Amino acid sequence: MNEFEQESRNHETEPVNEQESRNKEWEPDKEQQTRNQNLEQTNEQQSRYNGSEPAKKSNKMKSILSSVMAGVVGSAITLAAVNFTEMDAGQNVQPQTAAESSSNVVATPTSAKSTGSIADIIENSSKSIVGISNIQQQNNPFSRTQGNVETGSGSGVIFKKTGKDAFIVTNNHVIEGATKVEVSLYNGEKVEAQVVGADALTDLAVIKIEDNKAVNALEFGDSSALRPGDQVLAIGNPLGLDLSRTVTQGIVSAVDRSISVPTSAGEWVMTVIQTDAAINPGNSGGALINTDGKVIGINSLKISQNGVEGLGFAIPSQEALPIVNQLIEKGKVERPYLGVSLADLEQIPEMYLENLPANVNSGTMVTSVDPNSAAAKAGLQEQDLIVGINDVPVKSASDLRKYMYTKLKKGDSAQVKIYRDGKQQTLKVVLTASSI
Numbered sequence: 001m002n003e004f005e006q007e008s009r010n011h012e013t014e015p016v017n018e019q020e021s022r023n024k025e026w027e028p029d030k031e032q033q034t035r036n037q038n039l040e041q042t043n044e045q046q047s048r049y050n051g052s053e054p055a056k057k058s059n060k061m062k063s064i065l066s067s068v069m070a071g072v073v074g075s076a077i078t079l080a081a082v083n084f085t086e087m088d089a090g091q092n093v094q095p096q097t098a099a100e101s102s103s104n105v106v107a108t109p110t111s112a113k114s115t116g117s118i119a120d121i122i123e124n125s126s127k128s129i130v131g132i133s134n135i136q137q138q139n140n141p142f143s144r145t146q147g148n149v150e151t152g153s154g155s156g157v158i159f160k161k162t163g164k165d166a167f168i169v170t171n172n173h174v175i176e177g178a179t180k181v182e183v184s185l186y187n188g189e190k191v192e193a194q195v196v197g198a199d200a201l202t203d204l205a206v207i208k209i210e211d212n213k214a215v216n217a218l219e220f221g222d223s224s225a226l227r228p229g230d231q232v233l234a235i236g237n238p239l240g241l242d243l244s245r246t247v248t249q250g251i252v253s254a255v256d257r258s259i260s261v262p263t264s265a266g267e268w269v270m271t272v273i274q275t276d277a278a279i280n281p282g283n284s285g286g287a288l289i290n291t292d293g294k295v296i297g298i299n300s301l302k303i304s305q306n307g308v309e310g311l312g313f314a315i316p317s318q319e320a321l322p323i324v325n326q327l328i329e330k331g332k333v334e335r336p337y338l339g340v341s342l343a344d345l346e347q348i349p350e351m352y353l354e355n356l357p358a359n360v361n362s363g364t365m366v367t368s369v370d371p372n373s374a375a376a377k378a379g380l381q382e383q384d385l386i387v388g389i390n391d392v393p394v395k396s397a398s399d400l401r402k403y404m405y406t407k408l409k410k411g412d413s414a415q416v417k418i419y420r421d422g423k424q425q426t427l428k429v430v431l432t433a434s435s436i
């Protein structure tokens with residue numbers, strides 16, 4: 001029995017001046033007398049509720065009855081509150097309405113929320129993933145004739161339908177050099193595709209097929225909301241069409257990785273998403289999707305070395321979309337054009353570096369100049385060593401390209417710092433436009 005129940009019972013059976021009575025030793029006749037007094041008080045209380053109580057009572061009697069009733073009611077309320085609290089603590093029950101429950105759920109803006117099972121997401125997304133074959137004309141050395149030969153394959157993502165055309169994004173290296181591009185659809189049908197545009201530096205390309213050949217298109221998600229640890233899925237055609245629409249699962253290992261990549265347009269530093277989802281040859285151009293079924297990256301690269309596993313890279317959707325839109329609109333990506341060929345300092349023979357100051361240990365050297373270019377008009381010459389542009393140091397050709405292509409546009413002027421015959425000069429160049 002807890003102390004609150006004991007207290008309640010004491011209020012019901014003992015007189016008001018219980019402390020005084022406990023301090024005295026009771027005799028039998030006095031105890032009987034006290035019981036009689038309690039009985040009389042109870043009868044008086046009952047008579048009050050029955051309407052037979054006298055109209056006037058002494059102030060002392062009112063005070064006694066009020067104290068008794070306050071004690072009983074107070075003990076009962078306390079007992080009920082304690083019992084309710086103990087029940088909740090034991091069962092971990094928290095009363096909550098449906099409205100309160102939904103209002104307390106907070107969506108995390110940096111992670112995609114799942115709207116269904118992984119299997120449902122894959123089933124809905126896989127139909128928008130296609131296989132792409134790069135077919136080129138090659139000479140047959142035995143028959144001395146030319147024929148079409150499949151020289152490579154990759155993947156692509158249907159991302160836009162217009163009612164006439166269905167647009168597919170893939171990697172530039174998947175379709176580069178092709179005389180014919182063939183698309184393999186989810187149902188096995190193969191159709192010829194038309195190249196809309198391609199960009200070697202960002203390794204992106206857009207092709208299109210007839211709209212009625214494509215079932216649905218995948219939406220792009222916001223790659224800037226990704227965090228390391230977010231779950232992702234890679235869908236593509238590793239090792240060719242025999243393993244079409246293979247799904248691998250992993251997490252985002254890192255965001256905003258910078259990877260130096262050699263391209264047909266020169267060395268380029270790509271900003272990529274790193275993932276441990278398996279990406280193999282043939283996955284290039286496929287989709288990296290989040291658990292909301294949206295494309296947050298285009299699978300593009302992997303590091304393949306002995307003892308290395310789980311290092312795959314995808315072009316973020318936020319990086320890809322501006323390029324993709326330009327390719328659809330113009331068929332190319334316009335960038336400021338300097339008009340020079342370049343070689344980094346470590347690639348130059350020592351005989352060409354004899355006149356350089358001892359403190360100059362980086363830069364990129366001009367190896368040729370387009371005679372009709374902005375560089376020629378500004379006075380740049382072969383063997384000029386470029387070490388800066390607009391007060392930004394240039395340590396390599398990729399540094400120069402990165403600054404020009406991200407900070408400048410056609411018609412902008414730039415201050416190019418060079419060394420010629422061992423002496424520093426600054427030339428003003430007004431950039432023209434060109435596509436790569």
